[in-house]
Amino acid sequence: MSTYLVNVTTLNSSTRTGWVDEPNIRGSWGILLPCVSTLLVCSWSVMHLNLPAKSSSNTEKLIPYLYWCAIVIFGPELAIWAAWRQLMSARALKREIEEAKLTSYNFSLTHAFYAVMGGYAFDCNQSFDSEGEVFWSKTQRITLTPKGVLLLASCGQLPEISAQNIADKSKVDELGKLIACLQAGWFTVQIITRLACHLPITLLEVRIVGHVLCALVLYTLWWYKPRRIEEPTILKGSWSAPLAAFILMSSHVNAAPNSILPGFQAEQQHAEVMALKFRVMPDGSSVHVQSISDDEHEMDNLDHALQVRTKTGMSLMYEEEIDLEDTVVDWKGQAEARLRLACLAIQKYSAVRTLLRRPICGEDRKYATALAAYPEMPKVCRKKREREAMLQNVSPWLELGPHGTNVQHLACHTASDWPHDGLVRTTGGLVMGTVLWAASIAFSAVHIAAWNAGFPTEAEAWLWRFSSMYIGFSGLLWAFLHVMAELSATLWWNWYDIMIGEASQVLAMLVTALCSMCGVIYILARAYLVVEAFVELRSLPTMAHAIPQWSVSIPHIG
Numbered sequence: 001m002s003t004y005l006v007n008v009t010t011l012n013s014s015t016r017t018g019w020v021d022e023p024n025i026r027g028s029w030g031i032l033l034p035c036v037s038t039l040l041v042c043s044w045s046v047m048h049l050n051l052p053a054k055s056s057s058n059t060e061k062l063i064p065y066l067y068w069c070a071i072v073i074f075g076p077e078l079a080i081w082a083a084w085r086q087l088m089s090a091r092a093l094k095r096e097i098e099e100a101k102l103t104s105y106n107f108s109l110t111h112a113f114y115a116v117m118g119g120y121a122f123d124c125n126q127s128f129d130s131e132g133e134v135f136w137s138k139t140q141r142i143t144l145t146p147k148g149v150l151l152l153a154s155c156g157q158l159p160e161i162s163a164q165n166i167a168d169k170s171k172v173d174e175l176g177k178l179i180a181c182l183q184a185g186w187f188t189v190q191i192i193t194r195l196a197c198h199l200p201i202t203l204l205e206v207r208i209v210g211h212v213l214c215a216l217v218l219y220t221l222w223w224y225k226p227r228r229i230e231e232p233t234i235l236k237g238s239w240s241a242p243l244a245a246f247i248l249m250s251s252h253v254n255a256a257p258n259s260i261l262p263g264f265q266a267e268q269q270h271a272e273v274m275a276l277k278f279r280v281m282p283d284g285s286s287v288h289v290q291s292i293s294d295d296e297h298e299m300d301n302l303d304h305a306l307q308v309r310t311k312t313g314m315s316l317m318y319e320e321e322i323d324l325e326d327t328v329v330d331w332k333g334q335a336e337a338r339l340r341l342a343c344l345a346i347q348k349y350s351a352v353r354t355l356l357r358r359p360i361c362g363e364d365r366k367y368a369t370a371l372a373a374y375p376e377m378p379k380v381c382r383k384k385r386e387r388e389a390m391l392q393n394v395s396p397w398l399e400l401g402p403h404g405t406n407v408q409h410l411a412c413h414t415a416s417d418w419p420h421d422g423l424v425r426t427t428g429g430l431v432m433g434t435v436l437w438a439a440s441i442a443f444s445a446v447h448i449a450a451w452n453a454g455f456p457t458e459a460e461a462w463l464w465r466f467s468s469m470y471i472g473f474s475g476l477l478w479a480f481l482h483v484m485a486e487l488s489a490t491l492w493w494n495w496y497d498i499m500i501g502e503a504s505q506v507l508a509m510l511v512t513a514l515c516s517m518c519g520v521i522y523i524l525a526r527a528y529l530v531v532e533a534f535v536e537l538r539s540l541p542t543m544a545h546a547i548p549q550w551s552v553s554i555p556h557i558g
Helices: 028-045 060-075 076-099 109-116 146-156 163-169 174-195 203-221 239-248 296-301 333-350 348-358 361-374 385-391 428-446 457-485 489-500 507-538 549-554
Strands: 120-123 142-146 256-258 266-269 273-278 288-289 305-310 315-320
Touching: 028 060, 028 203, 028 239, 028 507, 060 076, 060 203, 060 507, 076 146, 076 203, 076 428, 109 146, 120 146, 142 146, 142 239, 146 273, 174 203, 203 428, 203 507, 239 333, 239 385, 239 489, 256 273, 266 315, 266 333, 333 348, 428 457, 457 507
Parallel strands: none
Antiparallel strands: 120 142, 256 266, 273 305, 288 315, 305 315
């Protein structure tokens, strides 16, 4: 029979008490402090964030950690979703590089995570020839996304860096992790003990159990991700300027976003190059630069050429068999310098030309763009393999058309911790899309388990139940819609049109209104669960203060 620090026969399980002091009983501080300490320790120690911006102050480095700690506290399933997307992108990048044998060394999952977190970057003061022409000055550092790293590897220019070197740069807090594990373990044992002794558990303790489980999931997802690296690997060499210029011109770093839901949809943007058309000699011979007019028919007289049209209307032609170094062209400004260098990369690297190939037909172009953005496109939406193969060989011409739907997302200013279009996406979209909602359902289930807990008032009880059920319902609803999109091509394409801003205005406004309303209710429900967990401490069942005596001998915080 268990021994308690308080004589339980003097406690009436049907009565409630206000704030209770220690030390002769489990006081209110004895409930609050272990919960808060467990929450903070687990939330802080689990964070594996991406590299900070160059020359960030200590305060600027601290802010993202505080921000993500708040995310873990108020919406842990969002952190799980972000970690899951990072893991899937890292695995996809590793698989792409290994299958194509793009590196001479073992490109491990740690390397892939290093790429995901912004570990490879160009630096304007270090990467390029100091005597060369300036083609970029907006930011000093250009961070590659995983897609940019994959392109670099495909061009044979990804530098070798050992896993040990990455580990040396990583600041893994082993002591902090040990403390977090001990604290979470002690807290879990305490909850199990109270259940075994039929002692009540507070709503705050119920919530912390959910956070401990989420922390365990996050530890698992980020197991191979380095932690607190502050400086990336700077890419250097004579090859760097042309590739950096191309990456800048075809990425959203230089783009103007056009989005109704920034950060949560396929961005429709204008890259710096408005239209780009090219034909390349099979033998890779040199090309010549000359100014031409915008008349399309002039291309008809050339067998192998490359044409670039910028947003300012300048049009340039690249022909075969004349060395660029012998060509005198009046380039003006950094934009023209980027253009010239980018075209050098297009000529030199077949991987760049492969990346740029798109079909001409409008319908086929939309399909190819959607497939490139969402390789997990449902089978019901896919064209036959023969048709897909034909699309990729329809013409060696590229158009970054007037709507900019072919922005490549190869670089960014700093690596975002939120999922973004620069991540290497995988197939299996049904699994990827339901992870967020599965985490939401699981977290909801933890709160629903407190359905019959003794609440201070009946109104609080039903608000708790509604909030828990609504969060679970939201997860089930979106998971159901995701499954339906996998089965219905019409639904998937309608949703894609909404995401890129091409759906009818009425449909877009309706969906936006519904999502906004549901989102506001979701946020209010999450906020209520957090607030009520603390507010309940003002009036707890008397037996909530009873505690088995042996449990206090276990080392813990609070």
